[in-house]
Amino acid sequence: xxxxxxxxxxxxxxxxxxxxxxxxxxxxxxxxxxxxxxxxxxxxxxxxxxxxxxxxxxxxxxxxxxxxxxxxxxxxxxxxxxxxxxxxxxxxxxxxxxxxxxxxxxxxxxxxxxxxxxxxxxxxxxxxxxxxxxxxxxxxxxxxxxxxxxxxxxxxxxxxxxxxxxxxxxxxxxxxxxxxxxxxxxxxxxxxxxxxxxxxxxxxxxxxxxxxxxxxxxxxxxxxxxxxxxxxxxxxxxxxxxxxxxxxxxxxxxxxxxxxxxxxxxxxxxxxxxxxxxxxxxxxxxxxxxxxxxxxxxxxxxxxxxxxxxxxxxxxxxxxxxxxxxxxxxxxxxxxxxxxxxxxxxxxxxxxxxxxx
Amino acid sequence: xxxxxxxxxxxxxxxxxxxxxxxxxxxxxxxxxxxxxxxxxxxxxxxxxxxxxxxxxxxxxxxxxxxxxxxxxxxxxxxxxxxxxxxxxxxxxxxxxxxxxxxxxxxxxxxxxxxxxxxxxxxxxxxxxxxxxxxxxxxxxxxxxxxxxxxxxxxxxxxxxxxxxxxxxxxxxxxxxxxxxxxxxxxxxxxxxxxxxxxxxxxxxxxxxxxxxxxxxxxxxxxxxxxxxxxxxxxxxxxxxxxxxxxxxxxxxxxxxxxxxxxxxxxxxxxxxxxxxxxxxxxxxxxxxxxxxxxxxxxxxxxxxxxxxxxxxxxxxxxxxxxxxxxxxxxxxxxxxxxxxxxxxxxxxxxxxxxxx
Numbered sequence: 001x002x003x004x005x006x007x008x009x010x011x012x013x014x015x016x017x018x019x020x021x022x023x024x025x026x027x028x029x030x031x032x033x034x035x036x037x038x039x040x041x042x043x044x045x046x047x048x049x050x051x052x053x054x055x056x057x058x059x060x061x062x063x064x065x066x067x068x069x070x071x072x073x074x075x076x077x078x079x080x081x082x083x084x085x086x087x088x089x090x091x092x093x094x095x096x097x098x099x100x101x102x103x104x105x106x107x108x109x110x111x112x113x114x115x116x117x118x119x120x121x122x123x124x125x126x127x128x129x130x131x132x133x134x135x136x137x138x139x140x141x142x143x144x145x146x147x148x149x150x151x152x153x154x155x156x157x158x159x160x161x162x163x164x165x166x167x168x169x170x171x172x173x174x175x176x177x178x179x180x181x182x183x184x185x186x187x188x189x190x191x192x193x194x195x196x197x198x199x200x201x202x203x204x205x206x207x208x209x210x211x212x213x214x215x216x217x218x219x220x221x222x223x224x225x226x227x228x229x230x231x232x233x234x235x236x237x238x239x240x241x242x243x244x245x246x247x248x249x250x251x252x253x254x255x256x257x258x259x260x261x262x263x264x265x266x267x268x269x270x271x272x273x274x275x276x277x278x279x280x281x282x283x284x285x286x287x288x289x290x291x292x293x294x295x296x297x298x299x300x301x302x303x304x305x306x307x308x309x310x311x312x313x314x315x316x317x318x319x320x321x322x323x324x325x326x327x328x329x330x331x332x333x334x335x336x337x338x339x340x341x342x343x344x345x346x347x348x349x350x351x352x353x354x355x356x357x
Numbered sequence: 358x359x360x361x362x363x364x365x366x367x368x369x370x371x372x373x374x375x376x377x378x379x380x381x382x383x384x385x386x387x388x389x390x391x392x393x394x395x396x397x398x399x400x401x402x403x404x405x406x407x408x409x410x411x412x413x414x415x416x417x418x419x420x421x422x423x424x425x426x427x428x429x430x431x432x433x434x435x436x437x438x439x440x441x442x443x444x445x446x447x448x449x450x451x452x453x454x455x456x457x458x459x460x461x462x463x464x465x466x467x468x469x470x471x472x473x474x475x476x477x478x479x480x481x482x483x484x485x486x487x488x489x490x491x492x493x494x495x496x497x498x499x500x501x502x503x504x505x506x507x508x509x510x511x512x513x514x515x516x517x518x519x520x521x522x523x524x525x526x527x528x529x530x531x532x533x534x535x536x537x538x539x540x541x542x543x544x545x546x547x548x549x550x551x552x553x554x555x556x557x558x559x560x561x562x563x564x565x566x567x568x569x570x571x572x573x574x575x576x577x578x579x580x581x582x583x584x585x586x587x588x589x590x591x592x593x594x595x596x597x598x599x600x601x602x603x604x605x606x607x608x609x610x611x612x613x614x615x616x617x618x619x620x621x622x623x624x625x626x627x628x629x630x631x632x633x634x635x636x637x638x639x640x641x642x643x644x645x646x647x648x649x650x651x652x653x654x655x656x657x658x659x660x661x662x663x664x665x666x667x668x669x670x671x672x673x674x675x676x677x678x679x680x681x682x683x684x685x686x687x688x689x690x691x692x693x694x695x696x697x698x699x700x701x702x703x704x705x706x707x708x709x710x711x712x713x714x
Binding site: 151155156157158160161162164165211214215218219222223225226227230232233236237239240241243244246247250279280281282284307308309312 | 512513519568571575579582583584589593594597600601603604607636639664665
């Protein structure tokens with residue numbers, strides 16, 4: 001290594017960036033010293049900056065780093081890009097594994113878009129590697145412009161609140177960390193330039209067949225014209241959502257401590273006594289929690305996020321005493337009402353109202 | 358009148374539209390039978406359909422209708438448009454008053470954009486007329502596409518949740534009703550066409566100097582391409598927000614019943630005992646409620662809506678025990694912290710920490 005990774009040797013701007021990430025880690029992520037982190041790297045600017053910044057912070061935070069790059073095989077130079085990511089990690093002294101993923105095959109098999117198939121497969125491989133490497137967390141390079149895109153996409157898709165305001169900085173159920181959510185993308189490129197590190201521009205980032213790119217290149221520039229501080233505004237909304245998420249987690253924990261729900265391999269039941277007397281806003285969050293709990297329990301074979309409108313319709317049916325309506329939720333989960341209790345049933349399972357209630 | 362206003366004589370589509378509005382009135386607005394309503398009409402399609410639909414529903418709901426049109430004087434044919442609105446009401450047998458507003462003058466005097474000045478002045482004149490006519494509510498013709506625009510504009514501007522998800526269907530502090538929020542604009546035009554009623558297209562609706570029009574004509578069509586049911590998706594989000602608003606109203610009412618805040622002509626104080634032990638998500642809503650209460654008390658001389666980010670920064674300062682920071686809120690309101698209590702002070706007033714706490 002012919003360069004210094006000591007924070008004291010950085011330019012003021014780069015030092016400030018690293019310290020902002022350190023502060024975000026302390027304030028929002030709060031993981032333990034001496035954590036083992038698996039970095040997801042692609043050879044692009046964001047994940048390269050992630051590796052560099054965490055490598056600089058590693059001695060200060062007592063981190064043990066390893067990395068992994070997934071060759072999606074979608075572009076002709078995919079193997080080359082994966083090799084560049086591995087070489088970048090080698091220069092930083094971070095051990096890096098390369099894995100190949102058949103995204104096109106999965107997309108065809110499971111009738112998914114390339115974007116969605118790529119995301120599911122990448123997370124599945126990262127999760128496997130995390131367990132193999134005995135790492136505490138997978139670390140992703142999402143930054144504040146990704147947050148803005150994510151909020152717009154969730155808003156358009158019909159996520160409710162607080163899910164709408166974007167991805168988590170720390171997701172314990174999936175062992176994910178996103179320490180760069182406080183960073184602007186140009187700052188990440190600046191620190192790479194300061195080290196004269198080169199990165200590869202992912203050509204798929206300009207492919208307008210992908211919804212994320214249409215948001216990034218067509219919609220968001222128009223919103224920036226209305227509000228040049230759009231990223232900060234979205235970051236404020238994100239912080240509010242994290243706070244609300246924490247509030248609802250605590251409120252629901254109190255309720256499920258009083259009246260526990262009933263779970264079996266077929267599904268989950270929210271008993272009548274639990275739902276009675278609750279404000280509709282609380283019931284809605286209980287439904288969300290129940291669906292997430294079911295989805296989390298399938299270890300990735302079932303995925304998706306319930307639209308706010310579907311769960312509201314379920315609650316309207318409950319309030320109106322309409323017993324026999326069934327509601328289709330993402331991942332093939334089915335919701336139904338029986339004698340004032342609400343049932344969520346996994347795909348292909350038969351709900352047994354009698355044994356569960 | 359050479360046409361029938363009996364709902365039984367309408368085409369099935371128009372009857373369905375009227376019944377949907379009636380159902381929305383029962384479910385979301387819940388005002389009393391025999392209410393006196395002042396309709397804001399402009400000669401445009403939305404408010405003309407509002408007048409027609411409410412005229413059809415009036416005997417069923419026992420409504421007493423009057424109308425008012427405001428001549429903004431901004432376009433050369435403004436007087437003509439106001440006259441057309443009045444003539445339309447006359448055909449329906451609804452008494453209509455015309456008032457003239459000097460929007461350009463107010464914009465220059467108060468350093469506001471034409472759009473903002475027009476909105477403030479229109480609401481002020483309508484409020485005056487409502488009191489003079491002893492009407493219970495002012496009724497506005499906003500429909501579900503306006504809701505979508507409004508959500509996008511609030512999101513971009515930095516409104517928090519639930520304020521972000523749009524205008525109220527019923528606003529008791531301003532005596533406003535919006536019974537068409539459940540309607541699609543093309544359905545409103547269809548019922549007018551069925552009656553062979555003509556309406557005037559407001560040429561300012563295509564003026565791209567106005568932010569609302571840039572949202573309507575440039576941003577929203579791109580989002581429709583991603584989600585052709587965007588209006589329904591936004592209506593779902595809106596319903597969720599109304600539910601959450603109700604939840605927070607009730608939760609805050611319980612808190613302010615236990616520990617009341619202190620209000621005097623200078624401003625308002627949230628005492629330390631009230632704030633202690635509350636979740637940050639609750640404290641944030643208390644700040645919002647306090648600011649709204651101050652703004653409402655000024656009878657329109659002070660307006661605006663606090664950005665989520667500013668109130669979060671105030672709360673962070675409170676938690677960190679930073680006493681001497683001051684925060685500028687909309688309408689010139691200033692927030693400050695003193696010995697664990699939070700003060701909101703009206704513009705030009707001096708906060709007196711000692712007498713209030």
